[in-house]
Amino acid sequence: QLQLQASGSGLVKPSQTLSLTCAVSGDSISSGGYSWSWIRQPPGKGLEWIGHVSHSGSTYYNPSLKSRVTISVDTSKNVFSLNLSSVTAADTAVYFCARLIVVASAHTRFDSWGQGTLVAVSS
């Protein structure tokens, strides 16, 4: 059974870089047909897609965050990571990692999610 576990710093100072890692177990991160994604949810608000990396290493980012986001994958450790630079209080959120099934480009769905990790941006 697929499991995703996000980890990283729970407190980041303004202007610094937020770094999170998602460990994948129960499947290889190199499996074809899947992409690996980050989604966030500010307290009391809705879901915001941050971006994802495909099994081939292609990346797709939310335009509103693109200039600050890097998502990468380490197949040797079966993990993928998120770096978000120059953070502000607006980046305070629960960050989820998830597996994205991509079928024929327009047919996509997040079928497995990690439990989420709260990251607060504060001095």
Place this chain on the structure above:
Amino acid sequence: SYVLTQSPSVSVAPGQTARISCGGNYIGGQSVQWYQQKPGQAPVLVVYDDSDRPSGIPERFSGSNSGNTASLTISRVEAGDEADYYCQVWDSSSNLVVFGGGTKLTVL
């Protein structure tokens, strides 16, 4: 960029039918997914490709999609269905994932 619009809240009595809508320009031509999120938990996929259910999701959950509106219907609503529900599409014109703003389902 593509925008999905959901009503903020829906209320229904136990045993009744809840309908949650998701509006978008020509959304009928897109594949729509629905997620259920209970407080403090990660979202769970309940409907994909407009009307398919993942294994383990009750038949009470169904979906439809036509024109400018997609809908999630929950029949015989139970107290345990109280949650936030989000619709999601893949905007193929820009290769981006889009979520609706979410609808809070309250079971009276």
